[in-house]
Amino acid sequence: MKAKSLADLGALKKLLQQQAEAAALREAQRKAAEERARRERELFSSAVGRVTTLKDKGLASVPRPRPEPTPAQRLLDEEAVLREAISDEFDVESLLETDEALSFRRPGVGPEVVKRLRRGDWVIQRQIDLHGLRRDEAREQLAEFLRESVRQGLRCVRVIHGKGNGSPGREPVLKGKVRTWLVQKDEVIAFAQARAADGGHGALVVLLRPWDAGAA
CATH class of the missing domain: 1.20.5 (Single alpha-helices involved in coiled-coils or other helix-helix interfaces)
Known part of the structure; x- marks a missing residue:
């Protein structure tokens, strides 16, 4: 034990x-x-080194609204495509005329830009519907729409002009006018007939110049 x-x-x-x-x-x-x-x-x-503590001034912390996110990478990608499509050689007729599919490009803008517009590679950021308006109303609204879109920094917009089925004699009068107005606008780099899913014969997809804040 x-x-x-x-x-x-x-x-x-x-x-x-x-x-x-x-x-x-x-x-x-x-x-x-x-x-x-x-x-x-x-x-x-x-x-x-020596650190001095800041005095508390008793200021209130005011919450600030966060800005909308900017699709920076997408804009850079689109800008790169545009630069790659710039050509030293261009057809003078591209300034004065449009082709059967209603496309247009400024001198110095390569045909690849129009092809990409037709394919829908650029994201449509805004649109205006002109069909049903009188000619003068449509012209004024289109001009203001383009100015405001450029001011907002938009690059790709859609202009809906209709197919002309309701026009006298079923002639697409507004369709031709819109093309002429767009060609005369410096804001417009190029445009092409929209894909079927985006309006087909009744709409154009328009590529705009980048906004120059210094020129505003």
Whole structure:
């Protein structure tokens, strides 16, 4: 019975020793971590120098509305496509006439731009519906629409002129007028007949010049 008690006492003594060693290890690790933090603070202070705390002026923090996100990468991609499509050679007729599919491009703008417009590669950012308006109303609204679109920094818009099915003799009068007006507008770089999904024969997709804030 006595031997058993001595064995239990020895086991207890060993357990207490292990616990003491574990506690000592934890304490040593804590001190080491504190020392590292102290050295890092001293290093930061020596690198930054003396820091003066700013006085609290009691100003209220006014939440400000966050600006709308700008699709910067998409605009850069479209700008790159336009630069790549610029050509030193151009057909003079491209300034004065449009083709059977009602497309147009300024001198120096390559045909690839028109092809991409037809494919719908540019995102349509705004549109105006002119069909049903009188000629003078349509002309004025189109001019204002183009000016405002350029002012807003838009690059690709859609102009809906209708297919002319309701015109006398079913002749697309407004359709031809819109083409003529667009050609005369400096804001317009190129345009092409819209895809079927975007209006087909009843609409044009128009590419605009980048807005020059200095010229405003």
